[in-house]
Amino acid sequence: MQMPSHIALAAHDIACQRGGRTLFQGLSFTLEPGEALLISGPNGTGKTSLLRQIAGLLPLAAGRLTATGAEAGTPVSELCHYVGHLSAIKTSFSVGENLAFWTDFLDADESALPEALAAFGLTPLADLPAGLLSAGQRRKLALSRLFAAPCPIWLLDEPSVSLDTASVKLLDAAIRDHLKTGGIALVSTHVKLKTKFAQELTLGQERAA
Amino acid sequence: MIMSLANPTRFLSLVSAVVPWLTALVVILLGTGLYLAFFVSPPDYQQGETVRIMYVHVPAAWLAMGCYLVIAIAALGTLIWRHPLADVAAKAAAPIGATFTFVALVTGSLWGKPMWGTYWVWDARLTSMLVLFLLYLGLIALWQAIEEPGRAGRAAAILALVGAINIPIIKFSVNWWNTLHQPASVLRVDGPSIDPALLTPLFVMGAAFAALFMLLHLLAMRTEILRRRVRALQQTQVEHAVLVGA
Amino acid sequence: MSPALALLVRDVKLAWREGGAIGVALGFYLVVVAIMPFGLGPDLNLLAHIAPGMLWVALLLAALLSADRIFHNDYEDGTLDVLATGPQSLPMVAAIKSLAHWLTTGIPLALMAPVLGLLLNLPLDAMPLLVLTMLAGTPAVSFVAAIGASLTLGLRRSGLLLALLVLPLYVPVLIFGVSTASMAIVGPGSPWPPFLMLCAISLASIVLAPLAAAAALRTAMR
Numbered sequence: 001m002q003m004p005s006h007i008a009l010a011a012h013d014i015a016c017q018r019g020g021r022t023l024f025q026g027l028s029f030t031l032e033p034g035e036a037l038l039i040s041g042p043n044g045t046g047k048t049s050l051l052r053q054i055a056g057l058l059p060l061a062a063g064r065l066t067a068t069g070a071e072a073g074t075p076v077s078e079l080c081h082y083v084g085h086l087s088a089i090k091t092s093f094s095v096g097e098n099l100a101f102w103t104d105f106l107d108a109d110e111s112a113l114p115e116a117l118a119a120f121g122l123t124p125l126a127d128l129p130a131g132l133l134s135a136g137q138r139r140k141l142a143l144s145r146l147f148a149a150p151c152p153i154w155l156l157d158e159p160s161v162s163l164d165t166a167s168v169k170l171l172d173a174a175i176r177d178h179l180k181t182g183g184i185a186l187v188s189t190h191v192k193l194k195t196k197f198a199q200e201l202t203l204g205q206e207r208a209a
Numbered sequence: 210m211i212m213s214l215a216n217p218t219r220f221l222s223l224v225s226a227v228v229p230w231l232t233a234l235v236v237i238l239l240g241t242g243l244y245l246a247f248f249v250s251p252p253d254y255q256q257g258e259t260v261r262i263m264y265v266h267v268p269a270a271w272l273a274m275g276c277y278l279v280i281a282i283a284a285l286g287t288l289i290w291r292h293p294l295a296d297v298a299a300k301a302a303a304p305i306g307a308t309f310t311f312v313a314l315v316t317g318s319l320w321g322k323p324m325w326g327t328y329w330v331w332d333a334r335l336t337s338m339l340v341l342f343l344l345y346l347g348l349i350a351l352w353q354a355i356e357e358p359g360r361a362g363r364a365a366a367i368l369a370l371v372g373a374i375n376i377p378i379i380k381f382s383v384n385w386w387n388t389l390h391q392p393a394s395v396l397r398v399d400g401p402s403i404d405p406a407l408l409t410p411l412f413v414m415g416a417a418f419a420a421l422f423m424l425l426h427l428l429a430m431r432t433e434i435l436r437r438r439v440r441a442l443q444q445t446q447v448e449h450a451v452l453v454g455a
Numbered sequence: 456m457s458p459a460l461a462l463l464v465r466d467v468k469l470a471w472r473e474g475g476a477i478g479v480a481l482g483f484y485l486v487v488v489a490i491m492p493f494g495l496g497p498d499l500n501l502l503a504h505i506a507p508g509m510l511w512v513a514l515l516l517a518a519l520l521s522a523d524r525i526f527h528n529d530y531e532d533g534t535l536d537v538l539a540t541g542p543q544s545l546p547m548v549a550a551i552k553s554l555a556h557w558l559t560t561g562i563p564l565a566l567m568a569p570v571l572g573l574l575l576n577l578p579l580d581a582m583p584l585l586v587l588t589m590l591a592g593t594p595a596v597s598f599v600a601a602i603g604a605s606l607t608l609g610l611r612r613s614g615l616l617l618a619l620l621v622l623p624l625y626v627p628v629l630i631f632g633v634s635t636a637s638m639a640i641v642g643p644g645s646p647w648p649p650f651l652m653l654c655a656i657s658l659a660s661i662v663l664a665p666l667a668a669a670a671a672l673r674t675a676m677r
Contacts, residue, residue: 019357020441021448055540057676077540086533090465092472104461107542145537288670343623350619354610363674364606368620371602371667375624378656382627385649386634 005152005182007069007079008032009054014063016049023049024203025062033069033152033182035198036175040188045204047188048084051155054186055082067153081151083159087142091131095122095141098130099148108149116147120170135162143171146178154178154185160193168193216293217434224427231424238417245410253407259323264410266316268418269309270334273341276306276422280348281373284366294430296362297437299369300352301429305422307345313338333387337380344372358437458543459551466555473528476521480560481567484517488571499576506575507585507636508629510568514589515596515625518560519618522600523607525556526672530608535676545672550665553601561593577640584639584646588653592632595657598664599624605671627656 015025023046052058056077117123120140246264253260286295318328355361529535569582603621607613634649
């Protein structure tokens with residue numbers, strides 16, 4: 001299983017601008033090891049943008065992000081797994097090849113591979129081309145990337161889309177296991193999960209008021 | 210919103226104050242320059258009256274390159290200093306630069322007919338000008354292809370810098386490729402070697418073109434700023450409609 | 456396997472598997488060279504004279520045809536987001552993907568050039584040098600194409616725009632590449648000075664182009 005993590009993530013007064021308008025500003029939170037943050041709010045209020053900012057894909061319009069407990073000089077984005085709307089799956093590769101690439105590219109031990117395949121029950125499909133997978137199976141393959149290499153911070157953007165009830169339970173359990181080992185998770189979702197979220201963040205409130 | 214507009218607003222009032230004076234300067238310089246070029250300056254003993262094309266061709270070529278320099282500096286402003294007006298300045302300068310390049314190409318080709326007996330010769334300087342024109346076209350096309358102004362500005366800035374690094378290499382390789390060109394005879398380290406009677410009108414025309422560039426550039430920047438304001442207003446309207454639930 | 460090597464191997468495998476991208480580029484190269492004599496006439500002396508230039512121009516077009524593949528698929532399916540959060544810096548990712556494009560497009564095209572040279576009556580003893588110049592010059596072609604590919608990522612008509620942006624930047628590569636080959640065939644002078652210039656341009660592109668491409672990728676991913 002994964003090594004326990006002692007990394008805490010803090011956002012200080014961060015703001016996000018898209019196309020010249022401000023989506024949110026003055027946003028601060030601190031997540032200790034083992035804590036999860038639930039991000040909610042109507043469409044277009046910046047849930048995806050916030051996750052992409054933490055993943056280092058969008059610049060912060062103001063404020064800063066800090067990770068304490070990590071090696072000095074490591075950018076926050078390198079501590080993150082980002083699973084967004086797009087699956088990042090190569091359809092001409094087999095399921096196993098897809099995951100093996102992420103294990104190698106994210107510089108993890110290859111022994112993680114069988115466990116990653118098993119996490120969402122994809123072991124029997126390992127040798128099939130990923131192009132044959134259904135939407136739900138693709139989502140599971142994308143989520144399996146979380147296990148292909150250990151990362152302390154999980155950024156999950158609507159992870160339950162196109163998953164069946166059983167798979168949502170697997171996802172739920174996976175997040176809880178991750179938190180137990182000291183990991184951090186930031187999840188934007190509309191589905192009720194059993195995971196206990198230490199904090200909740202609702203975006204777009206001041207806008208509606 | 211007000212913060213981000215403060216700077217452009219001050220800039221707009223500056224433009225309104227400067228434009229009448231600059232217009233007057235352009236009229237005076239251009240009038241004097243053209244008068245000197247067409248009536249005062251003597252015809253060349255070899256080229257005859259066609260030498261007068263030079264008074265349009267050479268300043269246009271100077272401005273074509275100067276304008277790219279403005280764009281390259283503005284590109285640094287966009288990428289490094291993130292100045293709100295840098296991207297506007299670059300975007301406004303590109304079509305003007307392309308026009309000057311085009312004028313330099315057309316007059317060069319007209320000048321070439323009596324000199325070389327054909328409208329186009331793959332002379333090193335004309336060829337470099339042609340490549341510069343292609344770079345301008347690429348920049349303008351990139352701006353038009355990207356809808357989101359922020360991304361368009363940054364992408365064009367990157368392309369402008371790549372072009373700026375490439376221009377000396379292109380220039381060198383084209384010179385190397387075609388060594389059958391006249392040496393650059395106006396801007397030389399050891400001083401101009403052509404007759405002062407030709408030089409004075411040339412520099413007056415150069416100043417006139419530079420002033421014309423500044424005038425056109427300021428006006429184009431003003432248009433661009435206003436266009437962005439309209440876009441921002443439309444966006445707030447859309448947002449408002451979303452909130453009301455329309 | 457190290458992250459950099461894993462990415463390189465993956466890109467080469469993908470080029471091999473996804474729709475025969477290499478084959479299409481080679482086929483395009485053949486077609487462009489094959490139709491030119493119909494426009495120019497079958498005069499073998501004329502063809503031999505202009506063969507290095509035609510082979511180079513057609514190579515540039517064929518390489519550009521596949522250039523938007525460098526980042527496009529990874530951008531569309533979200534892979535680029537994950538590559539950007541990984542342990543490799545983005546310029547390194549851009550460099551590896553450009554290298555993969557060179558391995559899967561530049562080298563096959565350069566190796567095919569002498570075969571097409573036969574169609575154009577290119578002297579046999581000029582062929583080793585022609586292939587050598589193409590192997591030396593195509594890294595610049597792939598790495599500069601990556602700048603264009605990253606700038607036009609996700610745009611409509613990106614292929615056409617890419618060609619408009621990048622082709623003018625190839626003027627030096629074309630000049631020195633063709634000069635090396637034609638100086639070896641007809642002279643005058645030694646082919647080595649332009650060859651060394653070509654190498655210098657390739658090396659400079661390998662160092663500088665990934666920085667520009669990475670900056671453009673950041674812009675496109677926002």
